[in-house]
Amino acid sequence: xxxxxxxxxxxxxxxxxxxxxxxxxxxxxxxxxxxxxxxxxxxxxxxxxxxxxxxxxxxxxxxxxxxxxxxxxxxxxxxxxxxxxxxxxxxxxxxxxxxxxxxxxxxxxxxxxxxxxxxxxxxxxxxxxxxxxxxxxxxxxxxxxxxxxxxxxxxxxxxxxxxxxxxxxxxxxxxxxxxxxxxxxxxxxxxxxxxxxxxxxxxxxxxxxxxxxxxxxxxxxxxxxxxxxxxxxxxxxxxxxxxxxxxxxx
Numbered sequence: 025x026x027x028x029x030x031x032x033x034x035x036x037x038x039x040x041x042x043x044x045x046x047x048x049x050x051x052x053x054x055x056x057x058x059x060x061x062x063x064x065x066x067x068x069x070x071x072x073x074x075x076x077x078x079x080x081x082x083x084x085x086x087x088x089x090x091x092x093x094x095x096x097x098x099x100x101x102x103x104x105x106x107x108x109x110x111x112x113x114x115x116x117x118x119x120x121x122x123x124x125x126x127x128x129x130x131x132x133x134x135x136x137x138x139x140x141x142x143x144x145x146x147x148x149x150x151x152x153x154x155x156x157x158x159x160x161x162x163x164x165x166x167x168x169x170x171x172x173x174x175x176x177x178x179x180x181x182x183x184x185x186x187x188x189x190x191x192x193x194x195x196x197x198x199x200x201x202x203x204x205x206x207x208x209x210x211x212x213x214x215x216x217x218x219x220x221x222x223x224x225x226x227x228x229x230x231x232x233x234x235x236x237x238x239x240x241x242x243x244x245x246x247x248x249x250x251x252x253x254x255x256x257x258x259x260x261x262x263x264x265x266x267x268x269x270x271x272x273x274x
Contacts, residue, residue: 067177
């Protein structure tokens with residue numbers, strides 16, 4: 025999609041943010057040959073920092089694919105920012121509510137319209153102590169299986185230097201190196217046409233997370249844990265522990 029065909033809000037964001045990223049970061053882009061030349065597709069990336077939607081968007085724009093993100097609905101409630109991102113066609117996600125299915129419906133329509141849809145399958149910033157990808161959620165798998173579209177894994181490393189994880193603090197010197205690499209499409213062909221149940225979605229999601237993790241390995245030091253960090257399970261344990269502590273006070 026040529027940039028001139030984008031809406032006014034989208035072109036405004038590109039005009040403001042892209043020059044800043046060029047100025048503030050160094051970049052190493054790889055794997056763009058794996059991005060489909062035409063038609064809608066899904067990109068799945070690891071999530072390290074509040075800055076990495078900008079760096080991933082920069083990568084995709086540099087290779088001719090304006091991205092459309094599924095973003096948490098709270099961003100759309102921020103004055104001015106919410107108006108801009110809504111005007112730019114980004115898709116709100118109402119987490120853990122009955123409205124969550126609306127985001128999937130909107131994403132399906134966007135893919136069928138030929139757009140590049142970006143999802144973070146972890147659903148939130150990684151809580152893994154060493155910033156490895158966590159257990160994924162099923163939304164990306166659902167979208168790819170329902171539409172039959174290509175699903176491209178992407179790994180990023182460096183946004184966590186530009187902006188610390190779980191923080192809004194920028195680190196501008198020395199200029200951080202932002203590495204982004206796309207890999208071959210995740211093969212889900214053997215899963216298509218089968219009843220979509222929890223087992224099928226778990227298998228598809230694990231393939232996605234494995235592909236993202238494998239791409240991340242050459243970009244950084246260390247090795248991923250044998251078992252992925254499960255944020256949902258860890259949060260449940262914390263909630264139960266908090267409930268027990270409160271109960272012991274009475």
